[in-house]
Amino acid sequence: AGETLLVLLPNIVPFILLWLGIGKRGAIQVPVNTAYRGSLLVHVINDSAADTMIVEASFLDRLADVAGELEHLKRLIVLDPSGNQGELPPALAHMEQLDFKVLTDAPDTPRETLPAHHDIKAVMYTSGTTGPSKGVMITHAHAYTYAHGGVDLLDLVPGDVYYAPLPLFHIAGQWACVYASLIAGSTAVVTQRFSVERFWEDAKRFNATTTFFLGAMAN
16 A cells, blocks of 8 residues: 556556556556657656556567666566566566456455545656656545546446547546446446547447547547
């Protein structure tokens, strides 16, 4: 509880399992923009002061490129669907495989107390349009209120299929789509990324009843 944990994963269901597990444990999730490389990636990793990162194997080369610039990161927990972890980035002391049986099969070991509404749930980094990305500290109450606002805005109800192709490292994908669906009892559709060509095909395939757009996507 209270530990800061970087998460660098694509849009996959295990990301959601991790986000929920981290929150229940009372740890602090720091999702990382999957487009970040070089100095942008270094800034977020160092600024978070986290010593542990959960990362998909496809992003290990990016960490290897900047390993000498990382001030706090010492431990990688790697999700590798192929089963081949590849090379350990230099200067990182420990790397282990992420086994999702820990999340799905392990007996429940609850804390004596669950996180309070005012405890920090996550640090979400801004997009960095006015300078280096800034870490915004989010409480459990903030996240829930934001997500519940999405339920009210879209009139989400059980039976809705909510298709919003947004990144899970951002509040819109993680909270306005997935968290809102959990609150409403509706179904969230998680896809890798937004595609103009594929949008209506996906909407039909998933029998989507509602969606959420950012302005540029709607245009």
